[in-house]
Amino acid sequence: MQTFEIKTHRSGRTYTKPHFFILNKGLNSGKPMTDPCPNCFVVSTETTEQKEALFHLSMMLLESKCYRIYLKGSVIPFIYIDDVRKLLKNNEKYLNKGDFKTKLDTLKKVEALELLFQNKLKATKELKSVLLRSFKLER
Known part of the structure; x- marks a missing residue:
């Protein structure tokens, strides 16, 4: 059994153990993130392998909409840390x-x-933009 610790993230705090963040407000509550935001929990683990596994487990829970049934609040939905x-x-x-x-x-x-593929798409859009701007059109 793996061990992990989950706490509310405080801005400016740094963490020494391997960690990731889980969004706790909005319709994307439960979304795992590598960078912190003001409304998130931090999940700390003992090893990097545990962190990666829990990160992807959280992503699977998000994709399968398991977090949705725990959302509270009418205007801005949120999820409890428990x-x-x-x-x-x-x-x-x-x-x-x-x-x-x-x-x-x-x-x-x-x-x-x-x-x-995202990088290729970005480069293709940039190429298209450059080609369209290369035409010498009258103003």
Whole structure:
């Protein structure tokens, strides 16, 4: 069983252990992030491997809309820290399964491929813009 600690993030605080952040306000509550924002929790682990596994577990919970049923509030929805802790602890048992590690490796490859495509799309848009501006049109 892995151990992790989840706390409310305070601006300006630095962390020495491997960590990531989980958004706690808005419709994207539960979204794992590498950089902090004012409305987030920090999840600290003992090792980088645990951090990566919990980060992707949180992403899976977000994609499967598991956080949605815990949203409170009518104007700005938010999620309690205990609900996030409970969801992560209840689903932590799947991290030790062998197929999780293979799926995690495959997911990392897909994310790298997605980043490559995003960079290619950005370069293509820039090329299109340069080509369109290269025409000498009268004003």
